[in-house]
Amino acid sequence: MVDNKKVERRNVVKLLFSQFLINLGDVLINPKVTLPWLLQSVGAPLYLLGWLVPIRESGSLLPQIAIAHFIYPLKVRKWVWVLGSIIQSFSVVVIGCAVLLLEGASAGWVVIGGLIVFSVARGLNSVASKDVLGKTVIKEKRGRVTGWSSSASGLITVGLAICMLFYLDPTKSDSEFYVWGIVGAACVWLLAAGIYAAIKEPLSETEDEGDHFWDAFKTLNLLWTDHVFRKFVIARSLFLCAALSAPFYVVIAQQRFDSGTWLLGMFILASGLASLLSSPFWGLFSDYSSRQVMIVSSLLSALTGGVLFCCVTFLADTVFTVWLIPALYFVLSVAHQGVRVGRKTYLVNLGEGNKRTSYVSVSNTIIGLILLGMSALSLLTYLISLEVLVLVFSMVTLFGVIMVIRLPEA
Numbered sequence: 001m002v003d004n005k006k007v008e009r010r011n012v013v014k015l016l017f018s019q020f021l022i023n024l025g026d027v028l029i030n031p032k033v034t035l036p037w038l039l040q041s042v043g044a045p046l047y048l049l050g051w052l053v054p055i056r057e058s059g060s061l062l063p064q065i066a067i068a069h070f071i072y073p074l075k076v077r078k079w080v081w082v083l084g085s086i087i088q089s090f091s092v093v094v095i096g097c098a099v100l101l102l103e104g105a106s107a108g109w110v111v112i113g114g115l116i117v118f119s120v121a122r123g124l125n126s127v128a129s130k131d132v133l134g135k136t137v138i139k140e141k142r143g144r145v146t147g148w149s150s151s152a153s154g155l156i157t158v159g160l161a162i163c164m165l166f167y168l169d170p171t172k173s174d175s176e177f178y179v180w181g182i183v184g185a186a187c188v189w190l191l192a193a194g195i196y197a198a199i200k201e202p203l204s205e206t207e208d209e210g211d212h213f214w215d216a217f218k219t220l221n222l223l224w225t226d227h228v229f230r231k232f233v234i235a236r237s238l239f240l241c242a243a244l245s246a247p248f249y250v251v252i253a254q255q256r257f258d259s260g261t262w263l264l265g266m267f268i269l270a271s272g273l274a275s276l277l278s279s280p281f282w283g284l285f286s287d288y289s290s291r292q293v294m295i296v297s298s299l300l301s302a303l304t305g306g307v308l309f310c311c312v313t314f315l316a317d318t319v320f321t322v323w324l325i326p327a328l329y330f331v332l333s334v335a336h337q338g339v340r341v342g343r344k345t346y347l348v349n350l351g352e353g354n355k356r357t358s359y360v361s362v363s364n365t366i367i368g369l370i371l372l373g374m375s376a377l378s379l380l381t382y383l384i385s386l387e388v389l390v391l392v393f394s395m396v397t398l399f400g401v402i403m404v405i406r407l408p409e410a
Helices: 004-028 034-041 046-061 064-071 078-101 104-136 139-166 175-197 213-225 227-256 261-314 319-350 353-382 386-405
Strands: none
Touching: 004 078, 004 104, 004 139, 004 175, 034 046, 034 078, 034 104, 046 104, 046 353, 064 104, 064 213, 064 353, 078 104, 078 175, 104 319, 104 353, 139 261, 213 227, 213 353, 227 261, 227 319, 227 353, 227 386, 261 319, 261 386, 319 353
16 A cells, blocks of 8 residues: 555655755856856857856746647656756766857857757746646645755755855866856756656646647737736736846946956855845745745835835945845845745645646746847946836836735635
């Protein structure tokens, strides 16, 4: 006789450990820190740097409707996640080889190509992971699984920040260190794939969604027919402003206090501590009410942006501001973790079976498109100051709060 509780506990451990490894790999190939540094070290054109974050984020979101179309007939979905991890591993190897063997534009374009493949493969993980989570973990524990995974990511990021602050010499070239770190990340993804393959997954219901590729986009009808899902997607779109404002905290600090590696390490440390300390709380809170988590965390994000605007405007370039901006970035990161854990848990709980898969794929594809469009908001820096732009992002986030208040509990 199968002990279902024992199987579930083992599945939770495997989910946590595999996600921990994926987060470790993400730290080693961070498009906001590691990849820009690598491109600059090989002399790649500067215009390529602006494509790193949009490719990494949107590349994994845009194809998800098509991915879901091919997942529907599969009774066991974990192999989609495993395939995605294996492809990401090989993509990372290509990026590492490009940095080690090539220079200039050639190295830059190979890195961009590897990142495109990496991001699309990540879309496989994204669609499959929420389905597997929903099938293997009871609703009352899903938020905690997501929260502890994010906390593990924070622990890794804190370790990286400590290395940057105390062990790396900013005057020396550490390109080989990062290259071997990327190769290590490739091994990490393969190990994660092996652990995930051992998950005991119940069989899924299967559906015939049509033979033609364009049949995949029929699921977009959910935006018109499911009003709760439509409100969620609108709210999630507005919450993107909280994430998009984060880099401007760093830029504002850089413009006012030229502290090099030390300042960058402070921001990485703040981000890591936020994930490490807040994610378990947000996860537990999400199991009580993921809707309330989104409300509280997004309000905190908007409030932080308002405080940053006031500090930069009225405190000017005081020494106090040197510490205050990283501290506010820490609060913003705490809020961002809450938004992230809350909306993931809400979406997983909102549907069952293939409907859950449709929810995930449609929302992520739409968010990918909106993210590309919202990236153009950075052009406002030609018209207004960075702190005013952060304030604008905070005001847009408040509209997302209003939308979530109108959502029912999942």
